[in-house]
Amino acid sequence: MERKPAGPKPEEATIGASSAVGVGSASLVSAVVGYVVLLLAARVLDQESNAVFLTFWSFLFLLFGILGGIQTETTRASNQSRLTPPNPRNPQMGFIALSIGAGTAALLALSSPWWGALIFGGYSGLVTVVCIAAAVYSGHAALMGSLAGQQRWGTYSKLILSESVLRLAGVGLVVLIGSSVAGLAWGAAAGAAAWLFFVLFSKSARQSFVRRADIGVGAFYKTLGYACLAGAANAALVVGYPILLRVSTPDQEYLSSAALLMALSLTRAPLLIPLNAYQGVAISHFVSRRTRGIKAILPILGVVLGVSVLGAVLAWLVGPFLMTLLLGPSYGMSGAVLAALTFDAGLLGLLTITGALAIASGKHRAFSAGWVAATAISLGLLWLPLDIQTKTVLSLAAGPLAGVLLHSFFIARSIGHNKEAAVLRVSEDN
Structure with missing residues (x-):
């Protein structure tokens, strides 16, 4: 048989x-x-x-x-x-x-x-x-x-x-x-x-x-x-973001933005704290799967995006009520801003995941370049002549998204070069 x-x-x-x-x-x-x-x-x-x-x-x-x-x-x-x-x-x-x-x-x-x-x-x-x-x-x-x-x-x-x-x-x-x-x-x-x-x-x-x-x-x-x-760059964008806001915003406007600063912390923590804890798991996981490139992280990216969208919807619906209930009436915040900040936190999560794949693939320059670019773009957008809420939402979306795209580009290019090298080796052997 x-x-x-x-x-x-x-x-x-x-x-x-x-x-x-x-x-x-x-x-x-x-x-x-x-x-x-x-x-x-x-x-x-x-x-x-x-x-x-x-x-x-x-x-x-x-x-x-x-x-x-x-x-x-x-x-x-x-x-x-x-x-x-x-x-x-x-x-x-x-x-x-x-x-x-x-x-x-x-x-x-x-x-x-x-x-x-x-x-x-x-x-x-x-x-x-x-x-x-x-x-x-x-x-x-x-x-x-x-x-x-x-x-x-x-x-x-x-x-x-x-x-x-x-x-x-x-x-x-x-x-x-x-x-x-x-x-x-x-x-x-x-x-x-x-x-x-x-x-x-x-x-x-x-x-x-x-x-x-x-x-x-x-x-x-x-x-x-x-x-x-x-x-x-990660620490400046995640932990030190209020400092970036402080240096780019007039004193009076910044000192009256306590509600926005609290909203930043509350919308980031539910996703970023566990994601940072699992970053070591992600790197360890990707090391043995790095030849797959972006395909190795597509399921995780889908989960993070799904959680971000769901979180944004919940933030829009119940966020304003919870802010005033927990912190008092002086901490009122619109549902739209809370939803946008929650989704922005998800983009930071995506940047964390693509960075984990970059470092697991040995692309250290690409890893640091993605994070530095994200921080530089976010900081640059904070100097736009916009109100503090608008420029915060915009900078926290554009910076991480640019970093994700940069990581993805370098990883995809690396996989392409590896495939070309493999084809050349096979041709030489034949």
Whole structure:
């Protein structure tokens, strides 16, 4: 009896259902902790002190966003080295990451005479907090990336959860023993040290931290540089967008836009927080499917677009009511603006996904170019002579869309070149 040829081998799932739930639950806890910390600070500090703490909070997470490029690249490198054993001479990713963190801390400290007082006023001690946080967080980013690349989702989720719990515990302790801006700042930054406990007490975490990259030292520093550049653009567009609004809007108009700023946070969080948590999953998934190009992400893009459209419809229908119910009558906002901001958040989500495919495909320049272009276009549109709501909606649509198109162009061109090269090789062999 003739045997039928075996069909294609089914692809290994990147993440199981229970692990996906674990990552999602940890990211939800992380988001809730952030809101709780801000609420506690508002309750225990006077308005002037709380303004300083909020400035510190924004600066801290802008810095974490930049260093988040380490996690993006170590996810790719760790996954690739899982598929193809790396050269034993290649660098251990955790120590390379710590060197970047130390360099960032030194740069911040040396340059602080020019920016410290401008940002933190008389609270000069906050400069020390951000410098130490930068050095420590680089290790967290490296361990997170390595765990994601190896698909160790259980430990990955525990690390997300531990960082949040440690941050909440630090802030809670400060509130109990006597609140101050400096104390709350140290408590908020404490979460960045959670990874140290994993490395100290978990053999598998230590192995992940010292895992070797798939490329040499110089090349790895270069790809990390591209990833951190994209991280800076990402952080400016996502975390630092209110700062972009601030510098491009007249004082009186900006100071009266509290409702818009709150609407930005509320419409982004439901989609972007879980999407950022799953970015490591996406990169790990795409590394083994990068030859498919854009086809590899079409199902995910469809889901993100569908959720965005549904969210926009809900924001239009019930958003204005929820804004005034939760925040008070002074936070009124039209349904059309809330719907547009929700859909814009979806476009940022699409940019995150196309960026994940670009980095998984080894297209580091394309990855950073897409994010930088998105941020530059968004910032440029904020200088148009339009009211703050209109230019915000426009800039948050046009910038991410341009970044998505740029990522897609480079990925498609790369796939085309690879196919041409394959055809040439076949012709030469024949």
